[in-house]
Amino acid sequence: MKIAIDVDDTVVDFVKPFLIYYNRGFNTNYSFEDINSSEIWKCLGLDKDSFRDLLVDFRKTSFFEDRVLYSDFKNVFEDLNKKHISCFVTSRSKEVSRETESFFKRNLNNFNTPIFYSGGIHPTENGSKAEICLEKKVDFLVDDNEIYGLDCAEKGIGVFLLDKPWNQGDGLPDNVERVEDWYEILEKLK
Numbered sequence: 001m002k003i004a005i006d007v008d009d010t011v012v013d014f015v016k017p018f019l020i021y022y023n024r025g026f027n028t029n030y031s032f033e034d035i036n037s038s039e040i041w042k043c044l045g046l047d048k049d050s051f052r053d054l055l056v057d058f059r060k061t062s063f064f065e066d067r068v069l070y071s072d073f074k075n076v077f078e079d080l081n082k083k084h085i086s087c088f089v090t091s092r093s094k095e096v097s098r099e100t101e102s103f104f105k106r107n108l109n110n111f112n113t114p115i116f117y118s119g120g121i122h123p124t125e126n127g128s129k130a131e132i133c134l135e136k137k138v139d140f141l142v143d144d145n146e147i148y149g150l151d152c153a154e155k156g157i158g159v160f161l162l163d164k165p166w167n168q169g170d171g172l173p174d175n176v177e178r179v180e181d182w183y184e185i186l187e188k189l190k
């Protein structure tokens with residue numbers, strides 16, 4: 001079984017540090033639980049363009065820089081990497097590809113997994129996550145975003161959806177499995 005892995009809120013926190021950045025900057029008080037849609041900008045009363053602009057700014061701050069890899073992912077990485085990991089697939093801007101790569105190299109030994117940058121938030125010449133997963137012939141996408149997950153599921157790709165406040169919609173199709181953490185994913189792949 002080959003898996004493609006999302007980055008933000010799948011192997012490293014995004015929403016938590018972004019909310020700290022946002023609440024400080026705009027004197028608001030949003031909590032993790034307030035983010036109840038994968039379209040985060042809507043939860044903050046923003047349009048997508050303003051959110052995208054904020055991301056560019058956020059990514060220059062220490063909130064972005066100081067994050068560390070989830071410990072459960074770090075613990076299972078070697079095991080998964082032997083048989084299962086095909087690539088990372090993220091809707092981060094390609095402009096942060098250098099930072100993204102160096103983040104993984106800092107956090108994982110002998111890191112040489114390909115990272116693909118999909119469309120979704122930032123304009124890119126690359127396809128959607130589902131298109132990339134199809135092209136790379138992966139069996140599963142691991143993601144926290146149910147919009148990307150449902151798109152993959154529709155195209156016949158299995159999905160492990162990491163349980164988050166923003167992906168609580170019900171009626172998930174059979175090939176989307178809600179999971180708590182990376183230990184559960186490793187068990188299911190065995």
Ligand SMILES: [Mg+2]
Nearest residue numbers: 006008009144
């Ligand atoms: Mg994500």
